[in-house]
Amino acid sequence: MANRKLLLLPGDGIGPEAMGEVRHIIAHMNEAEGAGFEIDEGLVGGAAYDAHGESISDADMEKALAADAVLFGAVGGPKWDDVPYEQRPEAGLLRLRKDLALFANLRPAICYPALADSSSLRKDVVEGLDILILRELTGGVYFGEPKEIIDLGNGQKRGIDTQVYDTYEIERIAAMAFELARTRDNRVCSMEKRNVMKSGVLWNEVVTATHKKGYEDVELTHMLADAGGMQLVRWPKQFDVIVTDNLFGDMLSDVAAMLTGSLGMLPSASLGAPDETTGKRKALYEPVHGSAPDIAGTGAANPIAMIASFAMCMRYSFEMIAEADRLEAAIAKVLDDGLRTGDIMSDGMTKVGTTEMGAAVLEAYKASAA
Ligand SMILES: NC(=O)C1=CN([C@@H]2O[C@H](COP(=O)(O)OP(=O)(O)OC[C@H]3O[C@@H](n4cnc5c(N)ncnc54)[C@H](O)[C@@H]3O)[C@@H](O)[C@H]2O)C=CC1
Numbered sequence: 337m338a339n340r341k342l343l344l345l346p347g348d349g350i351g352p353e354a355m356g357e358v359r360h361i362i363a364h365m366n367e368a369e370g371a372g373f374e375i376d377e378g379l380v381g382g383a384a385y386d387a388h389g390e391s392i393s394d395a396d397m398e399k400a401l402a403a404d405a406v407l408f409g410a411v412g413g414p415k416w417d418d419v420p421y422e423q424r425p426e427a428g429l430l431r432l433r434k435d436l437a438l439f440a441n442l443r444p445a446i447c448y449p450a451l452a453d454s455s456s457l458r459k460d461v462v463e464g465l466d467i468l469i470l471r472e473l474t475g476g477v478y479f480g481e482p483k484e485i486i487d488l489g490n491g492q493k494r495g496i497d498t499q500v501y502d503t504y505e506i507e508r509i510a511a512m513a514f515e516l517a518r519t520r521d522n523r524v525c526s527m528e529k530r531n532v533m534k535s536g537v538l539w540n541e542v543v544t545a546t547h548k549k550g551y552e553d554v555e556l557t558h559m560l561a562d563a564g565g566m567q568l569v570r571w572p573k574q575f576d577v578i579v580t581d582n583l584f585g586d587m588l589s590d591v592a593a594m595l596t597g598s599l600g601m602l603p604s605a606s607l608g609a610p611d612e613t614t615g616k617r618k619a620l621y622e623p624v625h626g627s628a629p630d631i632a633g634t635g636a637a638n639p640i641a642m643i644a645s646f647a648m649c650m651r652y653s654f655e656m657i658a659e660a661d662r663l664e665a666a667i668a669k670v671l672d673d674g675l676r677t678g679d680i681m682s683d684g685m686t687k688v689g690t691t692e693m694g695a696a697v698l699e700a701y702k703a704s705a706a
């Protein structure tokens with residue numbers, strides 16, 4: 337079986353706890369199914385800062401560049417509130433995204449039938465929900481220059497971030513949105529704020545122009561991003577694929593997370609462009625949630641977002657479609673069986689911690705072997 341090079345970057349807070357459950361699944365797949373995952377490990381975020389004084393070392397960046405895929409936990413926490421801004425834990429994740437050129441962040445929001453009651457929204461609003469938020473990940477205000485705080489010398493300071501997009505950045509994310517839509521319900525809604533932002537005007541123009549270059553079979557609509565947030569909560573099932581920029585995508589996907597019951601449920605895949613010779617994409621898979629310092633160390637974290645991120649990894653990086661389907665079905669099965677971590681707990685269900693949830697998913701995965 338081909339070696340599949342995976343780099344694990346567990347990070348901080350609940351990151352290592354959730355990653356622990358994926359490790360068990362990988363070990364089982366290697367032993368019982370000959371999956372051939374070759375695991376390497378690295379440090380990122382606060383853990384890397386504590387070890388090397390930087391949020392990711394050059395050596396670990398090299399490992400990430402050499403891997404077929406990176407599995408990332410979460411970074412950050414109050415312990416590192418006072419470290420220099422350039423070395424804050426989140427900078428390690430931003431460097432990974434930029435240096436691996438992971439321009440496309442796929443954030444599916446699927447409401448498992450068993451969780452339709454866990455959302456803060458009415459059951460009929462979320463039941464059967466299956467939408468995909470495609471977030472541009474290497475441009476926009478997270479990376480634009482200048483990005484600084486300047487002293488105005490009159491007792492005032494000025495904080496500056498720059499929202500900037502070039503045509504090619506919008507074209508490639510729009511093309512990916514249309515291609516992904518073709519594998520789903522064939523509809524794309526593009527969100528920006530062209531009413532107040534020049535980058536929004538360009539975004540709208542380029543998405544429209546890209547649509548005309550061979551994607552006219554896909555339905556395209558446009559929505560202002562603030563109205564999009566409102567519509568996501570009002571009637572999310574109107575959407576299929578939402579394509580949007582880095583900042584709006586970050587916010588809208590956290591909103592979408594709550595439609596599914598909890599941030600602890602949402603996986604993501606971050607993909608680069610296909611390599612010109614091998615066709616392979618650089619890729620990093622991570623839960624949408626952060627390091628959850630409020631529950632870190634208590635064993636209460638929901639590992640499903642991390643496990644589902646590994647399922648996306650098998651699907652997009654290794655073409656292990658059957659295994660990805662089985663792992664996602666195993667998640668649905670344990671939820672159907674009534675197992676719940678605290679974040680998705682409801683009346684009459686069985687409350688479990690991180691390790692019990694992870695073990696139950698693994699058992700359900702094993703039981704589904706042909
Ligand atoms: N990709 C990453 O590594 C991200 C890191 N962060 C960082 O994480 C730290 C905490 O940020 P927050 O704004 O609190 O966001 P967060 O996502 O860590 O937590 C928000 C809320 O959701 C809950 N939650 C999140 N994931 C959960 C899970 N798997 N199971 C159960 N409950 C879960 C938390 O307990 C908390 O109440 C900050 O330092 C932030 O910068 C935030 C978002 C993404």
Ligand SMILES: CC(C)CC(=O)C(=O)O
Pocket residue numbers: 426429430586624
């Ligand atoms: C750099 C991250 C902490 C930003 C974020 O919230 C995310 O990507 O979800």
Ligand SMILES: [Mg+2]
Pocket residue numbers: 586587590624
């Ligand atoms: Mg976020």
